[in-house]
Amino acid sequence: MELLDGKLVSKQIKEEIAVTVNKMKERGEKVPHLAAVIVGNDGASLTYVGSKVKACKLVGFESTLVQLPSTTSEVELLRTVKELNENDEIDGFIVQLPLPKQIDTQKVLMAIDPDKDVDGFHPTNFGKMALDMSTFIPATPFGILELLERYKVETNGKHTVVIGRSHIVGRPMSILMGRKGFPGNSTVTLTHSHTKNITQIISQADIVISALGVPNFLKAEMVKDDAVIIDVGISRVPDESAKRGYRIVGDVDFENVSKKASYITPVPGGVGPMTIAMLMKNTLLAREKHMLARK
Amino acid sequence: MELLDGKLVSKQIKEEIAVTVNKMKERGEKVPHLAAVIVGNDGASLTYVGSKVKACKLVGFESTLVQLPSTTSEVELLRTVKELNENDEIDGFIVQLPLPKQIDTQKVLMAIDPDKDVDGFHPTNFGKMALDMSTFIPATPFGILELLERYKVETNGKHTVVIGRSHIVGRPMSILMGRKGFPGNSTVTLTHSHTKNITQIISQADIVISALGVPNFLKAEMVKDDAVIIDVGISRVPDESAKRGYRIVGDVDFENVSKKASYITPVPGGVGPMTIAMLMKNTLLAREKHMLARK
Numbered sequence: 001m002e003l004l005d006g007k008l009v010s011k012q013i014k015e016e017i018a019v020t021v022n023k024m025k026e027r028g029e030k031v032p033h034l035a036a037v038i039v040g041n042d043g044a045s046l047t048y049v050g051s052k053v054k055a056c057k058l059v060g061f062e063s064t065l066v067q068l069p070s071t072t073s074e075v076e077l078l079r080t081v082k083e084l085n086e087n088d089e090i091d092g093f094i095v096q097l098p099l100p101k102q103i104d105t106q107k108v109l110m111a112i113d114p115d116k117d118v119d120g121f122h123p124t125n126f127g128k129m130a131l132d133m134s135t136f137i138p139a140t141p142f143g144i145l146e147l148l149e150r151y152k153v154e155t156n157g158k159h160t161v162v163i164g165r166s167h168i169v170g171r172p173m174s175i176l177m178g179r180k181g182f183p184g185n186s187t188v189t190l191t192h193s194h195t196k197n198i199t200q201i202i203s204q205a206d207i208v209i210s211a212l213g214v215p216n217f218l219k220a221e222m223v224k225d226d227a228v229i230i231d232v233g234i235s236r237v238p239d240e241s242a243k244r245g246y247r248i249v250g251d252v253d254f255e256n257v258s259k260k261a262s263y264i265t266p267v268p269g270g271v272g273p274m275t276i277a278m279l280m281k282n283t284l285l286a287r288e289k290h291m292l293a294r295k
Numbered sequence: 296m297e298l299l300d301g302k303l304v305s306k307q308i309k310e311e312i313a314v315t316v317n318k319m320k321e322r323g324e325k326v327p328h329l330a331a332v333i334v335g336n337d338g339a340s341l342t343y344v345g346s347k348v349k350a351c352k353l354v355g356f357e358s359t360l361v362q363l364p365s366t367t368s369e370v371e372l373l374r375t376v377k378e379l380n381e382n383d384e385i386d387g388f389i390v391q392l393p394l395p396k397q398i399d400t401q402k403v404l405m406a407i408d409p410d411k412d413v414d415g416f417h418p419t420n421f422g423k424m425a426l427d428m429s430t431f432i433p434a435t436p437f438g439i440l441e442l443l444e445r446y447k448v449e450t451n452g453k454h455t456v457v458i459g460r461s462h463i464v465g466r467p468m469s470i471l472m473g474r475k476g477f478p479g480n481s482t483v484t485l486t487h488s489h490t491k492n493i494t495q496i497i498s499q500a501d502i503v504i505s506a507l508g509v510p511n512f513l514k515a516e517m518v519k520d521d522a523v524i525i526d527v528g529i530s531r532v533p534d535e536s537a538k539r540g541y542r543i544v545g546d547v548d549f550e551n552v553s554k555k556a557s558y559i560t561p562v563p564g565g566v567g568p569m570t571i572a573m574l575m576k577n578t579l580l581a582r583e584k585h586m587l588a589r590k
Contacts, residue, residue, distance in 0.1 A: 123419050123420075126425055178485050189482065194452045
């Protein structure tokens with residue numbers, strides 16, 4: 001069994017980006033600039049956005065944090081989005097989800113300039129992805145592809161089973177694994193809450209990508225020998241011995257499944273840390289795109 | 296076995312649209328107007344476009360045929376697209392594919408205003424489809440959904456196997472069958488040229504959607520009892536007894552598979568005739584959207 005070590009790989013990616021940014025500086029070029037918009041005071045959201053800003057500093061990007069009160073109206077948020085679209089200093093930006101109830105999330109995501117949509121959630125970018133065009137791939141799926149690529153995990157002709165059809169992970173992952181090229185060319189089955197005989201389907205998988213959010217859902221007896229296991233689940237379970245009173249667990253019974261798997265991502269330290277690294281990579285791509293557009 | 300009779304259903308749909316158009320006329324409203332652009336003199340393309348114009352007449356739409364010489368440059372075609380985008384008289388338009396070699400097809404499709412893209416090929420519309428938003432669904436997949444809906448074929452929790460990952464049929468079909476709602480909520484497996492053990496996968500399918508283009512590929516021994524069979528293949532095979540010297544056959548060995556299937560589409564007369572009917576439906580939707588936008 002080999003660990004797909006997201007902590008290690010994400011560190012490498014950030015170092016590679018830092019090298020690129022340094023070269024940009026040496027050439028006197030403007031460095032990539034990411035903006036993050038957060039509405040309200042949700043603790044988890046603040047933590048996520050904080051990590052993104054921290055990662056920007058680490059790789060040498062400029063960053064701007066736009067904090068808006070929880071009472072912000074849709075019109076006000078749309079105005080902020082428009083300003084960021086029009087601001088030439090900003091290469092890419094994200095609007096941290098979830099948004100307060102008074103705001104239509106879809107409307108806001110639709111208002112982001114696709115060329116600055118480093119989260120890859122805009123329909124134009126999502127459609128480009130599904131039509132095999134070059135675009136921003138949402139960070140979590142992009143991170144999974146990067147892990148498979150760096151560890152040279154064979155995907156060609158393999159049967160990949162994706163569990164969960166969310167817009168952020170399951171749906172894009174199911175599309176990406178079936179695209180031409182590497183990582184891709186898999187036969188892909190997308191399963192979800194309406195799937196019957198899910199254990200039978202999983203038992204056939206060469207690669208399992210689980211984005212269900214149910215702790216310890218995937219057991220050793222459910223998977224094939226030498227299967228590749230990608231665990232995207234993040235759940236908090238109470239744990240008195242932990243400082244915060246909980247610990248983070250994935251969808252996979254790691255202790256037992258890891259004995260059977262050929263490759264497996266741990267939780268934490270697998271897919272999670274890759275997400276922010278890939279957001280940095282998308283921001284770098286956005287900068288490079290903008291430079292090309294201006295030539 | 297029940298026939299999914301595309302010839303019959305497409306006729307019904309066109310009649311329903313004609314009724315709606317008549318009511319529009321009675322209210323003194325502008326009727327839907329479809330434009331079709333064709334570049335060059337490809338025989339099959341001219342036939343397809345001709346059928347679309349004929350269908351417009353039948354349902355009471357206005358139609359405009361823009362015929363350009365095969366020597367048309369990309370710039371010239373893009374200018375035509377721009378004119379159609381800006382022409383308020385035109386509700387929707389299509390650019391008939393394939394285009395001559397000197398023209399970048401992707402660039403042309405990208406230039407079409409998504410609100411007039413009744414073929415549903417623009418990335419923005421494709422992305423909306425993949426993100427469960429309301430949009431124009433490409434005509435062939437839309438026609439398959441309509442057949443499943445009108446015949447009340449159960450799709451919820453069923454295992455749908457799609458054969459072929461083209462942008463026009465396989466890829467969108469795999470997405471649509473896994474979306475929430477009806478027809479949808481299927482567990483979907485997308486297979487393609489890199490798929491191994493394809494017969495084993497097909498043998499598990501409750502619903503098979505074949506868009507391979509290989510005559511008589513799908514044999515009775517490959518499918519489950521009572522499977523639903525959707526045949527999207529269209530191949531010409533030489534036939535001296537036929538007037539034109541060939542006949543049209545699908546991917547499915549209809550004679551034998553039909554004895555095992557619960558529902559099956561014939562070729563011709565199944566999915567084929569649905570395509571033009573759904574293009575008419577998308578054009579009607581485009582008209583209704585434009586009316587709403589002006590209110």
